[in-house]
Amino acid sequence: MLADQSFFAQRGSTQEVEEGHTFAPKFDADGLLTCVATDAGSGEVLMVAHMNADALAKTIATGEAWYFSRSRRRLWRKGETSGHVQRVVEMRVDCDQDAVWIKVEQAGPGACHTGRRSCFYRAVPLGAGAATAVTLEFRDADKAFDPNDVYGGGTSKRDP
Amino acid sequence: MLADQSFFAQRGSTQEVEEGHTFAPKFDADGLLTCVATDAGSGEVLMVAHMNADALAKTIATGEAWYFSRSRRRLWRKGETSGHVQRVVEMRVDCDQDAVWIKVEQAGPGACHTGRRSCFYRAVPLGAGAATAVTLEFRDADKAFDPNDVYGGGTSKRDP
Numbered sequence: 057m058l059a060d061q062s063f064f065a066q067r068g069s070t071q072e073v074e075e076g077h078t079f080a081p082k083f084d085a086d087g088l089l090t091c092v093a094t095d096a097g098s099g100e101v102l103m104v105a106h107m108n109a110d111a112l113a114k115t116i117a118t119g120e121a122w123y124f125s126r127s128r129r130r131l132w133r134k135g136e137t138s139g140h141v142q143r144v145v146e147m148r149v150d151c152d153q154d155a156v157w158i159k160v161e162q163a164g165p166g167a168c169h170t171g172r173r174s175c176f177y178r179a180v181p182l183g184a185g186a187a188t189a190v191t192l193e194f195r196d197a198d199k200a201f202d203p204n205d206v207y208g209g210g211t212s213k214r215d216p
Numbered sequence: 217m218l219a220d221q222s223f224f225a226q227r228g229s230t231q232e233v234e235e236g237h238t239f240a241p242k243f244d245a246d247g248l249l250t251c252v253a254t255d256a257g258s259g260e261v262l263m264v265a266h267m268n269a270d271a272l273a274k275t276i277a278t279g280e281a282w283y284f285s286r287s288r289r290r291l292w293r294k295g296e297t298s299g300h301v302q303r304v305v306e307m308r309v310d311c312d313q314d315a316v317w318i319k320v321e322q323a324g325p326g327a328c329h330t331g332r333r334s335c336f337y338r339a340v341p342l343g344a345g346a347a348t349a350v351t352l353e354f355r356d357a358d359k360a361f362d363p364n365d366v367y368g369g370g371t372s373k374r375d376p
Binding site: 103144147156182183195 | 277
């Protein structure tokens, strides 16, 4: 199966898109929509990635997260190399249907290819004047696994 | 102040981007990066929106969420019409620095222009074969406010 955008309903009026029961996802000019994956237990944001129509259809059909890599221009099943698959507990769509939120059970020690539990392991300090010379602060940044063990040293097989 | 991308550091090597302390956000071809806003208390995902360099700089400087509306092609301060501003408690950036996650204190009854607490008030059912005729299920979809009262009936002033 290779699903394209015609696999989903065509978009109707704003009223239908926002208040209706029809799933009519809005893909951008590159054919992608944004997906936020949170940990179903802790609520922590694990990662933000993109889905094309095929990734979205496969995620819905299988209950496991599939994405589309913008850098590698290809579909990938999360965990296909690392084994760190994501079982989708619930999928939500937002008001204008151009983003989905999936609550997942993350298999293995982490979601991030750098070895962390979450991709969001650095904080951006806030406050006037901070933007000119922001120094990121590492938070919750302990490595949960060694990416070289999981991905074999190269970067080409890493997800994402 | 009108910040552009030169306001932020230039991007270095993958190692520097992923493991460094330098904030070097990656804007897409349209000059945008993705922002996920979650409720600092409940952890619920409230909305997904985009920031250009100016919105990002203003958010960092002021500690309130600014976004860039793709549909209206303009900067907006969240809550500028509704009063439902978002005070940013913490900002995180992800591994490749093309997405930020903000934990916010949401002023007023809700973040969504449709009147809900969160923009993600519908679930997409999962399971084999479901994608061909998905029927969305409303969840946590009670209206927290009447958008006509807040925005005056039109849609042009609504945020987002």
